[in-house]
Amino acid sequence: MPVVLRKLGDAVIVDLDGRLALGGPVDEFRARWMEALASGAKTIVVNLARVTMIDSSGIGTMIRCHSAVSAAGGKLKIVGANHTVREAFRVTRLDKVFEFHENESIALGLSGVSASAGS
Numbered sequence: 001m002p003v004v005l006r007k008l009g010d011a012v013i014v015d016l017d018g019r020l021a022l023g024g025p026v027d028e029f030r031a032r033w034m035e036a037l038a039s040g041a042k043t044i045v046v047n048l049a050r051v052t053m054i055d056s057s058g059i060g061t062m063i064r065c066h067s068a069v070s071a072a073g074g075k076l077k078i079v080g081a082n083h084t085v086r087e088a089f090r091v092t093r094l095d096k097v098f099e100f101h102e103n104e105s106i107a108l109g110l111s112g113v114s115a116s117a118g119s
Contacts, residue, residue, distance in 0.1 A: 001016060001017060001018040001019065001020065001024065001025035001028055001029070002015075002016075002017045002018070003015070003016055003017075003028050003029055003032045005032055005035065005036055007039075007041075008108065010040070010041060010042045010043060011041060011042070011043035011044070011045060011108055012036035012039070012041040012043070012044050012045070013045045013047055013104060014029070014032055014033055014036060014044060014045065014046045014047065015047045015050070016029060016046065016047065016048060016050065016051050017050040017051070018050070018051065018052060019051070019052055019053050019054075019055075019058075020048075020051050020053070020054040020055070020058035020061075021053065021054070021055040021057060021058055022055060022056075022057040022058075023057075025058070026057045026058055026060075026061050029058075029061055030061050030064070030065075033046075033061075033065045033068075033069075034068070037068055037069060037072060037074070041074065042072075042073065042074040042075070043074055043075050043076075043077065043108070044065065044069050044074065044075075044076050044077070045076075045077045045078075045079055045104055045107050045108065046062070046065070046076065046077070046078050046079070047079050047080050047104065048078060048079065048080050048081040048082070048085055049079065049080025049081075049082075050080075051081070051082070051085055052082075052084070053084055053085065053088075054085050054088050055088075058088075059088060059089070059092060059094065062078075062094075062098070063094070063097075066097065066098065075099065076098070076099065077099045077100075077101055077107040077108075078098050078099065078100050078101070078107075079100070079101045079102065079103055079104050079106075079107050080102075080103065081100060086100070
């Protein structure tokens with residue numbers, strides 16, 4: 001699973017691709033978010049738009065990431081999770097713990113587009 005870090009101010013965006021599952025993918029993700037946290041990131045945005053599935057090991061490392069980021073006084077935000085991935089969080093009742101956003105701009109408060117009432 002390729003894991004790419006992108007820095008934007010004091011935030012780091014972690015782009016994942018493929019399956020976030022036991023073994024190499026989870027180990028690589030863990031190493032990269034720990035690297036981001038060690039670099040001083042206060043906000044970590046995990047982009048799951050290209051993740052096709054997540055297993056219990058993937059969920060576990062997301063929990064560890066959330067705990068570590070929170071302990072450091074930061075925020076963990078998740079963007080782009082598809083239905084299958086969101087369902088894994090819902091079934092484990094973690095959808096109430098994690099902060100999900102539609103896209104990176106919204107997660108980072110960069111939308112710049114004012115909401116309209118619409119009709």
